[in-house]
Amino acid sequence: MLEEVLVTVRDNPGIDPSLSVWHWEIPAYLFLGGLTAGILLFASLIVLLGREKDFPFVSRRLPIWAFVALSLGMLALFLDLSHKFYVWRFYTTFQVSSPMSWGSWILLLVYPVIILLTACTLREGYPALGRLVDRFRAGHAGINFACRHRVLVAQWGLILAVFLGFYTGILLSAFSARPFWNTGFLAPLFLVSGMSAAAALVLLGTRSEHERHMFTRIDIVLIAIKLSLIALLLVNLATGSRVQIEASQMVFGGEFAIPFWVFLVIPGLMIPLILEYWELKGTRRAWMLVSPVLVLYGSYMLRQLTVDMGQASSYISYVNAFDPALLELLR
Amino acid sequence: MKVYAMVIDTNLCIGCGDCVVACKTENKLPAGLNRDWVVEATRGRYPDLTTEFRSERCNHCTHATCVHACPTGATYTWQNSNIVLVEPSKCTGCKACIAACPYDARLIMTPDGYIDKCTFCHHRVEKGQDPACVSACPTHCMHFGLLSDAQSTVSRLLATRPHKALLEETGNEPQVYYLT
Amino acid sequence: MKRREFLKLSAMLGAGAATPALMTGCASPRLPGSGQVEASPIVCNVCFWRCAGTVYKEDGQPWKVEGNPEDLHSLGRFCTRGSGGLGMYRDPDRLRQPMLRVTENGQQTFKPVSWEEALDFIASRMSNIAETHGEDRLCLLSHGVGGTHFRRLLGAFGSTGFAQPSFAQCRGPRDVGFALTFGEGVGSPDRTDMENSRCIVLIGSHLGENLHNSQVQTWIKAVENRATVITVDPRFSVAAGKSRYWLPIRPGTDMALLLAWIHVLIHEGLYDQDYIARYATGLEQLAEHVLPFSPEWAFLETGISADVIRETAREMARHAPATLVHPGRHVTWYGDDTQRSRAIAILNALLGSWGREGGYFIPERVSLPSYPVPEAPEPRTDWMAEVQKDYPLAPAGITNVVIENSIGDDAFFKGWFVYGTNLPYSVPSSADQIQAAAQSLDLMVVVDTMPCAITGYADVVLPECTYLERLDPIRNSPERQPALAVSFPAFEPRYDSKPAWWIAKQIAERLDLGAYFPWEDYAEEVDWQLQQVGSSLEEMRQLGVKSFPRTTAKFFEPGEAVEFRTPSGRIELYSEMLASFGHDPLPKYAPPRRPPERYFHLSYGRAPAHTFGRTINNPTLFELMPENAVWVNPLVARDFALSSGDYVRLRNQDGVVSNRVRVRVTERIRPDSVFIVHGFGQKDPRLRLASQRGADDNHLMTRVLIDPIMGGTGMRGNFVTLVPEEQLA
Ligand SMILES: Nc1nc2c(c(=O)[nH]1)N[C@H]1C(S)=C(S)[C@@H](COP(=O)(O)OP(=O)(O)OC[C@H]3O[C@@H](n4cnc5c(=O)[nH]c(N)nc54)[C@H](O)[C@@H]3O)O[C@H]1N2
Ligand SMILES: Nc1nc2c(c(=O)[nH]1)N[C@H]1C(S)=C(S)[C@@H](COP(=O)(O)OP(=O)(O)OC[C@H]3O[C@@H](n4cnc5c(=O)[nH]c(N)nc54)[C@H](O)[C@@H]3O)O[C@H]1N2
Ligand code: SF4
Ligand code: SF4
Numbered sequence A: 001m002l003e004e005v006l007v008t009v010r011d012n013p014g015i016d017p018s019l020s021v022w023h024w025e026i027p028a029y030l031f032l033g034g035l036t037a038g039i040l041l042f043a044s045l046i047v048l049l050g051r052e053k054d055f056p057f058v059s060r061r062l063p064i065w066a067f068v069a070l071s072l073g074m075l076a077l078f079l080d081l082s083h084k085f086y087v088w089r090f091y092t093t094f095q096v097s098s099p100m101s102w103g104s105w106i107l108l109l110v111y112p113v114i115i116l117l118t119a120c121t122l123r124e125g126y127p128a129l130g131r132l133v134d135r136f137r138a139g140h141a142g143i144n145f146a147c148r149h150r151v152l153v154a155q156w157g158l159i160l161a162v163f164l165g166f167y168t169g170i171l172l173s174a175f176s177a178r179p180f181w182n183t184g185f186l187a188p189l190f191l192v193s194g195m196s197a198a199a200a201l202v203l204l205g206t207r208s209e210h211e212r213h214m215f216t217r218i219d220i221v222l223i224a225i226k227l228s229l230i231a232l233l234l235v236n237l238a239t240g241s242r243v244q245i246e247a248s249q250m251v252f253g254g255e256f257a258i259p260f261w262v263f264l265v266i267p268g269l270m271i272p273l274i275l276e277y278w279e280l281k282g283t284r285r286a287w288m289l290v291s292p293v294l295v296l297y298g299s300y301m302l303r304q305l306t307v308d309m310g311q312a313s314s315y316i317s318y319v320n321a322f323d324p325a326l327l328e329l330l331r
Numbered sequence B: 001m002k003v004y005a006m007v008i009d010t011n012l013c014i015g016c017g018d019c020v021v022a023c024k025t026e027n028k029l030p031a032g033l034n035r036d037w038v039v040e041a042t043r044g045r046y047p048d049l050t051t052e053f054r055s056e057r058c059n060h061c062t063h064a065t066c067v068h069a070c071p072t073g074a075t076y077t078w079q080n081s082n083i084v085l086v087e088p089s090k091c092t093g094c095k096a097c098i099a100a101c102p103y104d105a106r107l108i109m110t111p112d113g114y115i116d117k118c119t120f121c122h123h124r125v126e127k128g129q130d131p132a133c134v135s136a137c138p139t140h141c142m143h144f145g146l147l148s149d150a151q152s153t154v155s156r157l158l159a160t161r162p163h164k165a166l167l168e169e170t171g172n173e174p175q176v177y178y179l180t
Numbered sequence C: 001m002k003r004r005e006f007l008k009l010s011a012m013l014g015a016g017a018a019t020p021a022l023m024t025g026c027a028s029p030r031l032p033g034s035g036q037v038e039a040s041p042i043v044c045n046v047c048f049w050r051c052a053g054t055v056y057k058e059d060g061q062p063w064k065v066e067g068n069p070e071d072l073h074s075l076g077r078f079c080t081r082g083s084g085g086l087g088m089y090r091d092p093d094r095l096r097q098p099m100l101r102v103t104e105n106g107q108q109t110f111k112p113v114s115w116e117e118a119l120d121f122i123a124s125r126m127s128n129i130a131e132t133h134g135e136d137r138l139c140l141l142s143h144g145v146g147g148t149h150f151r152r153l154l155g156a157f158g159s160t161g162f163a164q165p166s167f168a169q170c171r172g173p174r175d176v177g178f179a180l181t182f183g184e185g186v187g188s189p190d191r192t193d194m195e196n197s198r199c200i201v202l203i204g205s206h207l208g209e210n211l212h213n214s215q216v217q218t219w220i221k222a223v224e225n226r227a228t229v230i231t232v233d234p235r236f237s238v239a240a241g242k243s244r245y246w247l248p249i250r251p252g253t254d255m256a257l258l259l260a261w262i263h264v265l266i267h268e269g270l271y272d273q274d275y276i277a278r279y280a281t282g283l284e285q286l287a288e289h290v291l292p293f294s295p296e297w298a299f300l301e302t303g304i305s306a307d308v309i310r311e312t313a314r315e316m317a318r319h320a321p322a323t324l325v326h327p328g329r330h331v332t333w334y335g336d337d338t339q340r341s342r343a344i345a346i347l348n349a350l351l352g353s354w355g356r357e358g359g360y361f362i363p364e365r366v367s368l369p370s371y372p373v374p375e376a377p378e379p380r381t382d383w384m385a386e387v388q389k390d391y392p393l394a395p396a397g398i399t400n401v402v403i404e405n406s407i408g409d410d411a412f413f414k415g416w417f418v419y420g421t422n423l424p425y426s427v428p429s430s431a432d433q434i435q436a437a438a439q440s441l442d443l444m445v446v447v448d449t450m451p452c453a454i455t456g457y458a459d460v461v462l463p464e465c466t467y468l469e470r471l472d473p474i475r476n477s478p479e480r481q482p483a484l485a486v487s488f489p490a491f492e493p494r495y496d497s498k499p500a501w502w503i504a505k506q507i508a509e510r511l512d513l514g515a516y517f518p519w520e521d522y523a524e525e526v527d528w529q530l531q532q533v534g535s536s537l538e539e540m541r542q543l544g545v546k547s548f549p550r551t552t553a554k555f556f557e558p559g560e561a562v563e564f565r566t567p568s569g570r571i572e573l574y575s576e577m578l579a580s581f582g583h584d585p586l587p588k589y590a591p592p593r594r595p596p597e598r599y600f601h602l603s604y605g606r607a608p609a610h611t612f613g614r615t616i617n618n619p620t621l622f623e624l625m626p627e628n629a630v631w632v633n634p635l636v637a638r639d640f641a642l643s644s645g646d647y648v649r650l651r652n653q654d655g656v657v658s659n660r661v662r663v664r665v666t667e668r669i670r671p672d673s674v675f676i677v678h679g680f681g682q683k684d685p686r687l688r689l690a691s692q693r694g695a696d697d698n699h700l701m702t703r704v705l706i707d708p709i710m711g712g713t714g715m716r717g718n719f720v721t722l723v724p725e726e727q728l729a
């Protein structure tokens, strides 16, 4: 029998009783970052493979969504900061050991690549926007420049996409202090999940039958990989240290079991997998838009739950002997 | 590198929480925020029992995962020692360091939003004094000093007495020790 | 840009953004102590140990309190409560101005009044009482240093009625029991020489939770020196956790254990034969008396195995005379308390520890002249003979007896001054009686710092300033080393509060008794006294504490002839005195009542973060411990389907129900007992933090076991059951 109680009260907001320093902002940022990576990856690949003609949506209209997603992601990141006016401090230093520092610099590199990649698609993809930009001399020159270096940009895009996608997972898995995150499967999982989200976006946007077909196939593979990575991640935790085993238990019982299975695995992975399989078989065309929406939802939910569960998992096992909510009377 | 350590004798600690009050007043912490706290661990079944009291705080890890996680360098070590501090004017409040600390030893300063934590009272250490909690403890069960000096009280205590540190399995190399 | 405009701008920016305080962190906060620091000596008043220390201000703001290294009460360190003392000053719920009970539209309320009006009212009521009933009919109920001033005031007026809860609810039985045995009591600070003890026996004394400062420090020193600690407690107290032996005794059976220990010491010939022969009388009677009380017999009563009883007795003897059987402090338990304290005293005598190193030292104080004021008039009656005639052996006022004698038209007392004691929470289950007393008294003045329950009964409530804002009487306590300590005001009084000396003087002047307070400022009196012993107010402002040389020995010399202040001049193992008053001359054991089915002994005690109820509303200490919890054994928790963190109410044997209280399931308590920390469960909504937090033990003590010798209120004869919250609805 071990009874471990705090005999003084601890209720540091955000830290106690378990971490809740990150709410929707970081999951949203990770989701949007992953989506950006996925988009960048597909858009760059298509360029590098020279298959622009076969994939009209990806090559012409998709890149700008990377710009939108990344900007929203950075906004979410900014909103998360509790000491906001010091945001510029990210860029006065580079901390080698800090994934977050890597991340902030990667974002800075990714931005121009996305802009260049997008610029070259504007005239065809978004003619109105393209004309607007063309009206300015610098804009006009910019687009021309982007198009001239399209392949180089795509090469960079591919590399950075992989970095960015991995990074969204590494950001969490590098926290050895949070048992649920501390596994090597998080980075590939988030990369694949980002790609899957980007594929879903394609499915939502494309009008080309071929493109849809191809991306449905891609997405099925990605979802299947995701499911296996999740399984591996759980096995990895369940066979780990005491705290990791405890962390893995969270999905089998307690407050996260229902969210995990009912809100993530079934609607975010299983159902779209089945729907997309049916679609491939050509039976249920009416559901066309449902599966990509569910994939996007699942992608976000994966991050949200991962962030929540990681924060809930900890090395600490003591509890307050007295009601910490009473400290509210002092604040 | 200078390694400062705290050595706390759990055989003498009575769990009175004076260390907590002393920290709050010395460091003028806003109400409801704690840099230190006291855990009581009771083992066994009535009537075969042992109780251990532990005054806990940041462990000023020599492998400080919080320092590694900080993207801005706001979390840093003081004067080539293991004393881990936060520079508010560099801190963005990204909270990476909070997630990186296995001891949950950090806190978010209200209302400002920068991150705060136990400083080992470096402002007192600088003047040759013990940290506030150490010098308040009525049982004298807390000791503070340089582990990198073999002659110091803390070094001698660790050399002669059985001890442990918390969560050593994290590899953080915590520098708050408990004599058992 | 001018600074002001910039600030305005940033405020606008801040208002637009998510966090309004964005800009405030711009500059790194200054390190503590880098500003203008001022220090001022203080004597802590958060409990009655009265440690000397220093208050620090930084840039004019209250900062911290620390112990004075020259001080024997604090040994340079304050306890948790003392360190949190600034909260007493900061507390926004403090009494702010004098208040008078008035009837408005048929409803009684309190009206804030000027000091003038309040003091005039008091003086005129006092004169009325003197005219109608006599000037001897006032009583001072007090706990705390400022009481001295009111004692002088009432003495000058003609009333010597005086009682403190620290007697009949606390140390009374022990001081009487020890005085009957050794000719003098233990006193305060307790004269225990624990730092030199090789063996310490704690009977209930929960040192560590009971945080009397140097007491804890000297005890822990002994623990560090590997002295044998034997703790007798139904609960695995903090002290038990530091002990070599924990004797989880069945509640209320300590006397059986003590008698068995005495039995072993005598019948195994382990007692200090030379010491007893030299100093004591009554060994034969004692030896015969304890003959039947073998460890085997005691086992059946106490649940402590005979082997352990023998082993611990031998362990005590092995280290004697450096064996301290601790006298306890709050000892009003089962009504046999004077006798139990006698048994403890006898045990110490057998071990030869009284007057010996590692046992009890002989304390000494400074012979400090009192300030010359006119002699107080001889009181018209001897109130003690009148009111406390049932307890001729009680050397001090018995709070509960005073309360009883204040109810009804023919009651002795007609007016009360209540200074610094929260009677309805300190005298068991006394709220109704205090209510009745308040009805029949012609005057009830309450001098307090907080709107505690007692203020609700008053005719006049006077806000005193805290110890941090006033000059208190010189501390001159019996100690190892004679020493004086002075407490200087560190801050101006907040709100419209005043120090006790000022209040007493003002009332005195209205009654033509100004000659008893013949100075403008109490500092003059303190300075005069200090001058008499070669110091001064100025010197003490620098020192805080000043030590004086001892003039007597701290311990008995080997073979020294000692005259004890008992009738026989010897240590009285057998008390003729008790016999002559019709009490048992030797302590006897009577088995306590056992709790009924599904009821538990109600046990209570201290927590290090609080002093009774007086600190619960202190914001600093509230933060450490905002409520109490009821400790229950896991077996009990299972029966009642409770787990830690649930809330229950306690219902006692007479159906009295407590406020809701959090459950703590812990192995650290016997399955036949529950435990709560005293002081919680305050009900006054003006105590915004403390109100309704946790359960109050006092109201659950409807069965009061009166000590027949000194009239104290035994509080541990009560039983409670647990009522889960949902069953109450
Ligand atoms: N922090 C703090 N310290 C204080 C105070 C405070 O308010 N706060 N108050 C001070 C004052 S005025 C006093 S008088 C002292 C009181 O402090 P003590 O004299 O130490 O108090 P005890 O009466 O011994 O009561 C507490 C212990 O008695 C145990 N107990 C209950 N029933 C029995 C029994 O039948 N037999 C035995 N052997 N033990 C039993 C309880 O489990 C508990 O551990 O504390 C002083 N110190
Ligand atoms: N049920 C139960 N009853 C007990 C005990 C118990 O353990 N359980 N313990 C008993 C013991 S050991 C003791 S010693 C007594 C203590 O009994 P009390 O001395 O009555 O204890 P408190 O409840 O702290 O009441 C102190 C009052 O003094 C006021 N006060 C505080 N500081 C000042 C000041 O500077 N000036 C003035 N004027 N007022 C001030 C507080 O606001 C409060 O109203 O209680 C006894 N009664
Ligand atoms: S002040 Fe000392 S004895 Fe009290 S809890 Fe802290 S470390 Fe333990
Ligand atoms: S205990 Fe936590 S905050 Fe302190 S140094 Fe170690 S990792 Fe950092």
Ligand code: SF4
Pocket: B069, B070, B071, B072, B073, B074, B075, B086, B090, B091, B092, B093, B094, B095, B096, B097, B098, B115
């Ligand atoms: S919150 Fe502040 S100290 Fe912590 S990691 Fe972020 S920038 Fe560094």
Ligand code: SF4
Pocket: B022, B023, B024, B026, B027, B035, B036, B057, B117, B118, B119, B120, B121, B131, B132, B133, B134
């Ligand atoms: S070392 Fe200083 S900052 Fe750290 S817990 Fe102790 S008093 Fe607080």
Ligand code: SF4
Pocket: C044, C045, C046, C047, C048, C049, C050, C051, C073, C074, C077, C078, C079, C080, C081, C082, C083, C211, C212, C213, C214
């Ligand atoms: S024991 Fe603690 S509360 Fe009591 S006087 Fe000393 S420091 Fe103050």
Ligand SMILES: [Mo]
Pocket: C166, C169, C170, C171, C329, C330
């Ligand atoms: Mo007491």
